[in-house]
Amino acid sequence: MKQQDLFRALADPNRRRILKALQKGSMTAGEIGALFAFTAASLSHHFSILKAADLVRTERRGHHIVYSLNSTVLEDVSRMVLDLFPLTRR
Amino acid sequence: MKQQDLFRALADPNRRRILKALQKGSMTAGEIGALFAFTAASLSHHFSILKAADLVRTERRGHHIVYSLNSTVLEDVSRMVLDLFPLTRR
DNA sequence: ATTAAACTTAGACGATTATCTAAATATTGT
DNA sequence: ACAATATTTAGATAATCGTCTAAGTTTAAT
Numbered sequence: 001m002k003q004q005d006l007f008r009a010l011a012d013p014n015r016r017r018i019l020k021a022l023q024k025g026s027m028t029a030g031e032i033g034a035l036f037a038f039t040a041a042s043l044s045h046h047f048s049i050l051k052a053a054d055l056v057r058t059e060r061r062g063h064h065i066v067y068s069l070n071s072t073v074l075e076d077v078s079r080m081v082l083d084l085f086p087l088t089r090r
Numbered sequence: 091m092k093q094q095d096l097f098r099a100l101a102d103p104n105r106r107r108i109l110k111a112l113q114k115g116s117m118t119a120g121e122i123g124a125l126f127a128f129t130a131a132s133l134s135h136h137f138s139i140l141k142a143a144d145l146v147r148t149e150r151r152g153h154h155i156v157y158s159l160n161s162t163v164l165e166d167v168s169r170m171v172l173d174l175f176p177l178t179r180r
Numbered sequence: 181a182t183t184a185a186a187c188t189t190a191g192a193c194g195a196t197t198a199t200c201t202a203a204a205t206a207t208t209g210t
Numbered sequence: 211a212c213a214a215t216a217t218t219t220a221g222a223t224a225a226t227c228g229t230c231t232a233a234g235t236t237t238a239a240t
Contacts, residue, residue: 004103011101012228013094016174023176029187042229044188063186063237074175081171084106085164086113102198119217132199134218153207153216 002054003080006073009053014038015046019055019069026068028061092144093170096163099143104128105136109145109159116158118151 009015014036021027021035033043047067050056054073059066099105104126111117111125123133137157140146144163149156 007097007101007103007106008227010171010174011097013097014228016097019174023174030185033187038228039230040187041189041231045228048188060237063184065187069175071175074172077171078168081100081167082164084100084109084113085159085161104198120215123217128198129200130217131201131219135198138218150207153214155217 002076005049005053006055006077006080009049009055010077012046012049015050018043018046018050022056022067022069026059026066028064028066030064032067092166095139095143096145096167096170099139099145100167102136102139105140108133108136108140112146112157112159116149116156118154118156120154122157 017036018032021032029040029043029047033040036043047056047058051058055070056067057070059068107126108122111122119130119133119137123130126133137146137148141148145160146157147160149158
């Protein structure tokens with residue numbers, strides 16, 4: 001299910017840090033890895049979850065893989081969050 | 091940490107169902123329990139996590155405990171979510 | 181074709197999590 | 211004080227999760 005993928009992806013603090021790092025622009029997996037302490041394998045695992053939630057997009061460039069934030073999901077996230085609360089005005 | 095408590099609380103689908111149930115108004119733990127399949131103990135566990143995230147408030151009434159949604163957190167959640175994405179205009 | 185570089189996949193391990201049963205703790209009414 | 215009701219806490223168990231190492235895959239350059 002889509003909604004669960006999203007909430008699950010956002011539940012991990014390191015994944016949120018990755019998302020924040022990507023705010024500054026697209027980066028290769030290696031560049032992001034350099035910012036954090038974990039192994040390439042762990043990073044790749046996080047990316048697979050972020051991709052499943054459609055929070056990031058990938059594009060191969062040479063033998064690098066460039067990751068970028070998929071900002072269009074923001075609407076979905078917002079909707080899901082708002083959906084959990086009764087609106088004061090509707 | 092506050093942010094982690096919030097994202098963690100929202101990560102579980104059953105807790106999101108509880109939040110949605112509370113949209114219709116305050117309910118006692120028992121009333122909510124009647125809507126779901128798990129035991130009172132499990133429910134209580136979920137409530138403790140929702141409380142830690144400040145998503146619900148409690149009030150004792152007789153020997154019932156009334157749970158209600160704390161809508162003021164909505165702002166915090168929204169801010170946290172928006173914080174993860176670069177705004178198109180700022 | 182081989183090698184090197186950049187990621188991913190597979191498999192393992194410890195930590196956290198959701199759930200349960202059983203026992204404990206209020207609170208009210210008798 | 212005592213019993214009944216409502217909820218929480220403790221302790222156990224199975225499943226999920228984050229991380230690691232080691233092996234595999236893909237691309238580019240020689």
